[in-house]
Amino acid sequence: MSYSSFLSRTGLIAVYLLLISCGGVxxxxxxxxxxxxxxxxxxxxxxxxxxxxxxxxxxxxxxxxxxxxxxxxxxxxxxxxxxxxxxxxxxxxxxxxxxxxxxxxxxxxxxxxxxxxxxxxxxxxxxxxxxxxxxxxxxxxxxxxxxxxxxxxxxxxxxxxxxxxxxxxxxxxxxxxxxxxxxxxxxxTPEKPVGSALMFLQVGAFSSRSRAEQVKNRLQQDFTDNIIIEPFEAVQGTLYRVRMGPVADVAYGDNLSEKLFDIGFRDSHIVIE
The missing domain is CATH 2.40.40.10 (RlpA-like domain)
Structure with missing residues (x-):
């Protein structure tokens, strides 16, 4: 490794260490x-x-x-x-x-x-x-x-x-x-619950309705949770979002994410409506 390459790599490592200095890791x-x-x-x-x-x-x-x-x-x-x-x-x-x-x-x-x-x-x-x-x-x-x-x-x-x-x-x-x-x-001022915050676990968003249906059917084999398909008009056209929920609480949402990860759905995340 050249000296200049070493300095470059060292700099990247320094930036990485700085980025994760707090931040929850x-x-x-x-x-x-x-x-x-x-x-x-x-x-x-x-x-x-x-x-x-x-x-x-x-x-x-x-x-x-x-x-x-x-x-x-x-x-x-x-x-x-x-x-x-x-x-x-x-x-x-x-x-x-x-x-x-x-x-x-x-x-x-x-x-x-x-x-x-x-x-x-x-x-x-x-x-x-x-x-x-x-x-x-x-x-x-x-x-x-x-x-x-x-x-x-x-x-x-x-x-x-x-x-x-x-x-x-x-x-x-x-x-x-x-x-x-x-x-x-x-x-x-008394606290006033907003009451409109619902959590869903979004498994994925697909350009094809048939692909979204396939994912929904696959999930229903392993989960008893409510699974819905929501059309969404995006810049690139209609997307079909596959979601589970509403999710009762954050801990349950995290647990669902881990189970989905284990069966190959690695991009699931909680969304709030």
Whole structure:
């Protein structure tokens, strides 16, 4: 190996190690701090223009055999999914953007958003909203959309459960609208369940209705869960989405994903409607 090739490879390894510095790839058990802070006194992140992280935005990267492609822009990003959180095990570690993770700040990790980005995260089960700075990569669990700092997760009310159904909407600095609840409003506004968040496990999306029917028939041989085919008008034409559910909870969805993986369906993931 030439010296220049060695340097190139070393640089890639360094980027990889930085990308996974927090982000949920450490297998040790995480936990909340022993002294719980008053999160109502912790302000949301304030979106501002910042330069892109030097090492946190490779065009693509691979973790656990899966390749991810970093978005060139955060503009217009909006997606529903499952949020998890990370706390003491990562507190003080370096994030993928190069910043130090502080579980008491309003931050988050995402697999593909540019670093840094800012996003409004809404808990679809109770209506709470927070604004976070996305400065890390992860979570690298197949059915997770975003990893929240301890404080952000606490304000959203998902720490006790471990996960929550959320919508993530990016915010462009200079275009911020006041949508998150202030600490004063949080004290006087009762939580109101949204009630429209349903989880499904999407097995695949196919351009052929007959192929979707074949997959449905195959699944019915091994599963008693409700299986549906939903037509969806995409840019490339009609797609037929094969879904299982509604799924009762995140743990059951994860269990279904593992079983599907074992029989050859490796791209299943939880979607929220």
């Amino acid at each position: 450490i297998t040790e058990k995480d936990s909340a701090p022993t002294k719980v802070p008053d999160v109502s006194q912790i302000p949301d992140a304030v979106p501002k223009y910042e330069p892109r992280s030097k090492y946190g935005n490779p065009a693509q990267y691979e973790v656990f055999g899966k390749r991810y492609y970093t978005l060139t822009s955060a503009e217009g990003y909006r997606e529903k999914g499952i949020a998890s959180w990370y706390g003491t095990k990562f507190h003080g570690r370096r994030t993928s953007s190069g910043e130090t993770y502080d579980m008491y700040e309003m931050t988050a990790a995402h697999k593909t958003l540019p670093l840094p980005s800012y996003a409004e995260v809404t808990n679809l089960e109770n209506g709470r909203k927070v604004i976070v700075k996305v400065n890390d990569r992860g979570p690298f669990h197949g059915n997770r959309l975003i990893d929240l700092s301890y404080s952000a997760a606490t304000k959203l009310g998902i720490v006790a459960k471990g996960t929550g159904l959320v919508e993530v909407r990016t915010i462009t600095p200079g275009k911020l609208q006041k949508t998150a609840l202030s600490p004063e409003a949080e004290k006087t």
